[in-house]
Amino acid sequence: MNARTSVYSMCGMCAVRCPIRVEVEDGAVKWIEGNPHAPGINGSLCAKGSAGLAFEYDAERPQHPMIRSGPRGSGQWMKATWDEALDHVAGKLKEVIAADGPRAVALADRGGLFTDLTKSFLKALGSPNYFDHDDSCASNVNLACKSVFGCGRGEIAYDFANAKHIVLYGRNVFESLQVKEVNTILDALEAGAKLTYIDIRATVTASKADTFLMIRPGTDYALNLALIHVLLREQLYDAEFVRKWVEGLPDLERFVQPYTPEWAEEETGIAAHAIVRLARDVAAARPKVIFHGGWMVSRYPDSFYSSRSIYVLNTLMGNFEKEGGLILAKGPKDAGARPLKSLGARIPEVKDRIVDAEMPGGPLGTGHLVNLYKAIRTGEPYPVRAFFAYRFDPIAAFPDPEAQKRELDKLDLLVSIDVNYSDTAWQADVILPEATYLERSNIIATQKGPKPSFIMRRQAIPPRYDAKPAWEIFALIAERMGAGEHLPYKSIDDVWSWQLEGTGVKVEDFSAKGFVSLAKKPILMDPNDLKFSTPSRKIEFVSSMLARRSFESFKPYVRPVRPEEGSFRLAFGRSAVHTHAQSQNNPLLNEIVPENTLWMNDVEADKLGIKNGDTVEVRGRGQTGTIKAYVTPFIHREAVFMLHGFGNEVPLKTRSFRKGLKDTKFAAGLLESVDPVGGGVANLEATVTVRKAAGGRS
């Protein structure tokens, strides 16, 4: 035990990146736990985080660079050295750039804390074409938040600890989890906070709620319009806050007039009296009320507006910058500290515009992955011929894997930098294995929040296989492209010194806890001097950002198409023990949940002669597959549900190979079906039929 050392770092088993403490002995990881120094974590880790050891010591992950030797997706690979693989990548990039300029190179990653590296790499090459995964996750929510508050959703923190009433729309906090959030919400519930949970099925979160409202799929917007209607009609909202800080209340009042609770009952299936009661309950608890913006609330064509209505509801609670409400995330400057120096600060600006800035119309903002696919396919507005997928698996994350494979097949170069054989890696020309989160250090990141901090992922052990950290991979490619002076780093210490220059913080300051807090206590704005970054400097119910693009601020509700009798909307979500499509082959997690099942309403199942545990055939959009039925009264009659991320087709992942069913394939034809304003994919538009499979009972 004495020979063991502690390394403070960051979990990498999902993108939440919880702080961890790793115990290392003789170059091997012996133990991982939540960082005991990190507030809200108190040593805890989720099941996936604990399975980090199993992941590290699993041989079924890429062990060296690989260059494709057969057709794309054929699984024929040549083992390569790093020099061979990087020379191959640089050689192709040079051909592409010679013909079509640096803008013909694109990169997409997971977004979030570490993007300074990837954006700087693209900048070093001279390309504006940076994309992230957000259209498959939160872009509707993010842009909706911007249209109301002037800042993205990541700029808003939720003060669950002090909340009196928390309202969650399909935000399954206890399964689709973040460790700190789970701990904080459980504490708040214990201290008496109320939880209202709205979903199309009863999840673990529903089981912990005071009130669970089962909603008809795709109708959250109707529920919210009725809630707003009641809050305004009964004058239950914070009139003083609204008078002072809001633009457009009269327009909102006119707009919600027809949307009564009785009308919403017909749409949502939630009783009118329950809607009125919820409005009165939250009003009694305000301002300590949180309507969580969620991520995936409803991936429907009106998700932008349904997300917007959630931010309107928060505003009516007057909860902005108040204890128990929504707190603007603060950065280093708010704490009187100097921000990290960007790796891009030494690189000249790129003159070309990102490819979708030159596409007329379309959703708000740029960087929509579907537009990248369009440019790859058509060569318009200009050709894009090389694509790096770094810590991102679009083929698994976006609808219609086969359509994506066809688009990506047009590329001259597809590179995947991953720690797994992802679906995208399997289609790539070159796989560059990144050292795992336990084997590498990352660039330092800034964690914004009420108490901003700098956080560090620090290498605990040497790479087991022939893998490298991302900062080195990108620096080595830049060097081969003649752009070495832009990313001139030979060690992670070089990177960190550049980032920390002028901040007064030293690398050693991270040793004791793994992070450096920039504020002693939460920073709150003066409630009389709130600052919003909207053009009006106010909260905009009537949005200038939307008006500029001729989008309406108040979109009338449109009833979602109701599936015909015998067909069901295919909903999906997460398990507490898996991460998206990347953990199904983990030796431990695979043992706990090896495959997905199809949740089906018991009354509907009965009509089809299907019993719990039967093998059923699912059909839709030309696709078919079999799966076990999980028959339950706890799902809406119009929907069936399966966990996302199963049905792996990469044979090298033997434990998960062909186990369970791939939800994304039933969204065939929906790749370009996006929310017209927010750009997020509307992949809950897929419907399927279900029947007992031949030989039925298993």
Ligand SMILES: Nc1nc2c(c(=O)[nH]1)N[C@H]1C(S)=C(S)[C@@H](COP(=O)(O)OP(=O)(O)OC[C@H]3O[C@@H](n4cnc5c(=O)[nH]c(N)nc54)[C@H](O)[C@@H]3O)O[C@H]1N2
């Ligand atoms: N264990 C685990 N935790 C994770 C992740 C993970 O992969 N695994 N991923 C992280 C990421 S990236 C994200 S974005 C979050 C996602 O966090 P959540 O958004 O909470 O995750 P989901 O499991 O997708 O839950 C969506 C829920 O929406 C419900 N739903 C479907 N249609 C409707 C509808 O029309 N209305 C309502 N109200 N509900 C509906 C589904 O039944 C499902 O329970 O989780 C994060 N945490």
Ligand SMILES: Nc1nc2c(c(=O)[nH]1)N[C@H]1C(S)=C(S)[C@@H](COP(=O)(O)OP(=O)(O)OC[C@H]3O[C@@H](n4cnc5c(=O)[nH]c(N)nc54)[C@H](O)[C@@H]3O)O[C@H]1N2
């Ligand atoms: N049908 C359907 N589609 C969905 C969802 C759904 O529930 N249903 N969920 C959506 C949501 S909310 C999201 S956020 C997206 C997620 O989609 P992605 O962002 O693509 O998923 P991730 O699982 O975060 O991982 C992406 C890739 O990163 C790799 N990876 C993990 N750790 C590392 C590392 O340390 N280094 C490197 N280089 N690579 C690493 C993984 O192996 C994986 O291949 O999917 C979305 N798409």
Ligand code: SF4
């Ligand atoms: S939620 Fe779990 S898997 Fe994700 S970073 Fe935290 S501990 Fe790791």
Ligand SMILES: [Mo]
């Ligand atoms: Mo996500």
